[in-house]
Amino acid sequence: MNRRIEVLTAEAAPDCPRCGGPGLLHSRVPHTWTNAAGRRVRGYGGVVLCPECDADKPHAAPLITWFHVNGQADDGDEEFVRLLVAWAAGVFVPMLDERALEAEVEQRRRGGL
Numbered sequence: 001m002n003r004r005i006e007v008l009t010a011e012a013a014p015d016c017p018r019c020g021g022p023g024l025l026h027s028r029v030p031h032t033w034t035n036a037a038g039r040r041v042r043g044y045g046g047v048v049l050c051p052e053c054d055a056d057k058p059h060a061a062p063l064i065t066w067f068h069v070n071g072q073a074d075d076g077d078e079e080f081v082r083l084l085v086a087w088a089a090g091v092f093v094p095m096l097d098e099r100a101l102e103a104e105v106e107q108r109r110r111g112g113l
């Protein structure tokens with residue numbers, strides 16, 4: 001399945017939903033799941049790259065290091081894009097957990113979006 005991950009480098013990243021600290025990067029991951037009625041549903045999950053929470057994750061650490069060195073997202077930078085793709089591939093796995101998705105949707109509602 002072809003999944004495109006949309007990384008919102010142009011926007012300021014929101015605060016990390018896990019620790020409340022400032023996030024480095026925000027991405028939206030499109031995904032499809034089957035709801036309780038057995039229908040296929042498409043949606044987006046938001047993922048924030050956090051320098052604290054993600055520091056020891058193998059797929060995120062190199063990208064965090066890149067930010068420490070370069071400061072800001074630069075999608076014209078080859079190394080950045082490579083690390084971004086690796087990170088995006090890594091964040092995707094937990095998105096397949098429907099319960100995690102519901103928790104996030106609920107969180108978003110509370111946030112008034």
Ligand SMILES: [Zn+2]
Nearest residue numbers: 016019050053
């Ligand atoms: Zn965090």
